[in-house]
Amino acid sequence: MTLLTTGEVYKMTGLTERSIRYYSNLNLLKAKKNDNGQLVLFKSDLEKIAQILAVKITGYKLKDLIDQQPSLTFIKSDMTQMIADLEDILFYFDLTGSEENHLKNIKLLQNYNTRYLRKR
Incomplete structure (x- = not known):
C-alpha cells in the first residue's frame, strides 16, 4: 500500500x-x-x-x-456529449455571417451555458 x-x-x-x-x-x-x-x-x-x-x-x-458518485462510464458519456455540443458550436462559427447562423450559434451557446456552466 x-x-x-x-x-x-x-x-x-x-x-x-x-x-x-x-x-x-x-x-x-x-x-x-x-x-x-x-x-x-x-x-x-x-x-x-x-x-x-x-x-x-x-x-x-x-x-x-x-x-452521488457517477460512474466513469456516465462521466465519459457526459464528456462525449460536451464535445459534440462544442463541435456544433464551432461548425456554426465557421459558416458565413448570416443572421440565421448567428441566431443558431446563440441558441447553441446558450444551451451549452445552461447545460454545463450554470451547474457550477
Missing part, C-alpha cells in the same frame, strides 16, 4: 494541497496525516482525483458528488 504526500501528488498532477484538503473535507478523498503530520493519499486515490476533476469539467458541483 503506497502512500503519496501532497507534495508528490502536486509534482505528478499539479493538484495543490489546498485542493486535496478541500476534497478530503468533502469526504471525496480519504487523505490522512502520516506520523510526520503530512497529509498523504493512497496511490489508489489518483483514480478518484481523475473522477473528481472530470465531473467538475462536465459541470457538476462537488457537493453533488457527496450524495
Whole structure:
C-alpha cells in the first residue's frame, strides 16, 4: 500500500494541497496525516482525483458528488456529449455571417451555458 504526500501528488498532477484538503473535507478523498503530520493519499486515490476533476469539467458541483458518485462510464458519456455540443458550436462559427447562423450559434451557446456552466 503506497502512500503519496501532497507534495508528490502536486509534482505528478499539479493538484495543490489546498485542493486535496478541500476534497478530503468533502469526504471525496480519504487523505490522512502520516506520523510526520503530512497529509498523504493512497496511490489508489489518483483514480478518484481523475473522477473528481472530470465531473467538475462536465459541470457538476462537488457537493453533488457527496450524495452521488457517477460512474466513469456516465462521466465519459457526459464528456462525449460536451464535445459534440462544442463541435456544433464551432461548425456554426465557421459558416458565413448570416443572421440565421448567428441566431443558431446563440441558441447553441446558450444551451451549452445552461447545460454545463450554470451547474457550477
